[in-house]
Amino acid sequence: xxxxxxxxxxxxxxxxxxxxxxxxxxxxxxxxxxxxxxxxxxxxxxxxxxxxxxxxxxxxxxxxxxxxxxxxxxxxxxxxxxxxxxxxxxxxxxxxxxxxxxxxxxxxxxxxxxxxxxxxxxxxxxxxxxxxxxxxxxxxxxxxxxxxxxxxxxxxxxxxxxxxxxxxxxxxxxxxxxxxxxxxxxxxxxxxxxxxxxxxxxxxxxxxxxxxxxxxxxxxxxxxxxxxxxxxxxxxxxxxxxxxxxxxxxxxxxxxxxxxxxxxxxxxxxxxxxxxxxxxxxxxxxxxxxxxxxxxxxxxxxxxxxxxxxxxxxxxxxxxxxxxxxxxxxxxxxxxxxxxxxxxxxxxxxxxxxxxxxxxxxxxxxxxxxxxxxxxxxxxxxxxxxxxxxxxxxxxxxxxxxxxxxxxxxxxxxxxxxxxxxxxxxxxxxxxxxxxxxxxxxxxxxxxxxxxxxxxxxxxxxxxxxxxxxxx
Ligand code: SF4
Numbered sequence: 001x002x003x004x005x006x007x008x009x010x011x012x013x014x015x016x017x018x019x020x021x022x023x024x025x026x027x028x029x030x031x032x033x034x035x036x037x038x039x040x041x042x043x044x045x046x047x048x049x050x051x052x053x054x055x056x057x058x059x060x061x062x063x064x065x066x067x068x069x070x071x072x073x074x075x076x077x078x079x080x081x082x083x084x085x086x087x088x089x090x091x092x093x094x095x096x097x098x099x100x101x102x103x104x105x106x107x108x109x110x111x112x113x114x115x116x117x118x119x120x121x122x123x124x125x126x127x128x129x130x131x132x133x134x135x136x137x138x139x140x141x142x143x144x145x146x147x148x149x150x151x152x153x154x155x156x157x158x159x160x161x162x163x164x165x166x167x168x169x170x171x172x173x174x175x176x177x178x179x180x181x182x183x184x185x186x187x188x189x190x191x192x193x194x195x196x197x198x199x200x201x202x203x204x205x206x207x208x209x210x211x212x213x214x215x216x217x218x219x220x221x222x223x224x225x226x227x228x229x230x231x232x233x234x235x236x237x238x239x240x241x242x243x244x245x246x247x248x249x250x251x252x253x254x255x256x257x258x259x260x261x262x263x264x265x266x267x268x269x270x271x272x273x274x275x276x277x278x279x280x281x282x283x284x285x286x287x288x289x290x291x292x293x294x295x296x297x298x299x300x301x302x303x304x305x306x307x308x309x310x311x312x313x314x315x316x317x318x319x320x321x322x323x324x325x326x327x328x329x330x331x332x333x334x335x336x337x338x339x340x341x342x343x344x345x346x347x348x349x350x351x352x353x354x355x356x357x358x359x360x361x362x363x364x365x366x367x368x369x370x371x372x373x374x375x376x377x378x379x380x381x382x383x384x385x386x387x388x389x390x391x392x393x394x395x396x397x398x399x400x401x402x403x404x405x406x407x408x409x410x411x412x413x414x415x416x417x418x419x420x421x422x423x424x425x426x427x428x429x430x431x432x433x434x435x436x437x438x439x440x441x442x443x444x445x446x447x448x449x450x451x452x453x454x455x456x457x458x459x460x461x462x463x464x465x466x467x468x469x470x471x472x
Pocket of ligand 1: 241242243388389390392438440441442458
């Protein structure tokens with residue numbers, strides 16, 4: 001099991017067929033969230049919306065996109081990090097308030113959402129979803145500031161935690177990022193149009209050019225009179241970009257936090273090889289997320305990189321357990337060993353991370369059955385010992401195998417000849433500004449106090465609501 005992806009946001013202003021552009025952008029960003037997708041557009045006077053549970057390919061068809069009129073839009077792919085998978089929680093979230101219609105799409109997690117919501121409910125506010133993003137819309141609607149931008153800025157100043165956001169009103173798209181810069185958000189140009197996305201791979205598919213990151217604490221207002229860049233907060237003295245974007249979440253062909261993901265990921269592999277050299281015959285990856293790290297490892301160690309595991313790309317999020325299921329069927333359905341590659345070989349297996357350890361244990365047994373003589377497991381990140389509260393769905397601390405087991409105990413549990421994790425220093429040596437990264441899931445040093453103890457179903461467990469689409 002991996003850490004779960006988070007969410008993807010996309011925005012576009014000033015383009016014909018903005019919805020079609022968002023559709024392509026969201027397609028490219030599918031890896032960041034597969035539970036639901038939505039697009040809200042504006043033609044300058046009316047706002048149109050469509051959202052549903054499922055993959056981008058299922059949620060939209062030609063007819064739907066034709067109905068989403070206008071030259072500006074925002075879109076969202078969701079993996080729930082607060083609130084269960086329910087139709088009410090699908091983003092972008094659209095509400096009507098004193099300034100007219102406003103929609104929001106959010107990547108991240110507010111750590112003070114429970115306190116903010118409780119205070120507003122005591123004051124009479126009614127909520128229709130169980131996400132932290134709706135709290136932001138309430139804060140905006142309640143603001144007495146003079147302009148839309150000031151209302152948003154006032155709302156953001158009350159929020160704590162991780163947020164890369166896109167807003168849509170009938171005449172503009174607004175992008176904003178928290179002062180710590182936890183989650184990525186970048187700006188691009190498509191002719192005269194402006195686009196904004198979680199990762200730059202969304203720009204490539206539409207032929208847009210990458211311009212720059214939305215700066216931490218910045219508000220980018222994209223409207224008819226050209227873009228305006230405002231500062232709603234000073235950036236935090238030390239930024240806290242999520243290092244996991246480079247380890248696993250972002251696509252290797254993306255540029256995030258100003259660096260190419262592929263380049264950083266290869267460096268992780270090279271550094272891992274330096275830290276944990278071993279006598280072996282071949283290097284294989286746990287595909288696809290670890291491919292680039294494994295390539296880096298193979299380059300540095302001068303060992304051949306081989307395709308020792310084949311991943312089935314057609315496995316959805318839920319599949320039905322066969323009555324006569326063989327042992328480890330859930331991992332076998334995703335990965336099959338290539339016996340001709342593995343037989344009799346001393347194999348270095350590279351993966352990006354270990355969360356609970358149970359999936360890796362099954363995978364090791366499959367590789368062993370594929371004929372590997374020795375298995376040397378190399379992990380492109382340090383042991384995950386703490387949960388994330390900034391927009392990544394991690395299990396509770398007790399479920400993380402490294403929170404309670406030494407590396408040697410994990411090695412024994414997994415049944416491998418050797419196990420090495422990349423060191424935290426090694427990890428940080430691979431990025432350009434090592435002081436500006438969050439590594440709290442490896443160290444427990446949380447840059448923003450998560451004392452709300454926010455978990456993804458906090459609102460349901462408190463209110464008993466949600467419509468029952470439990471996650472796996
Ligand atoms: Fe990323 Fe870990 Fe920090 Fe969460 S705790 S933001 S996963 S580095």
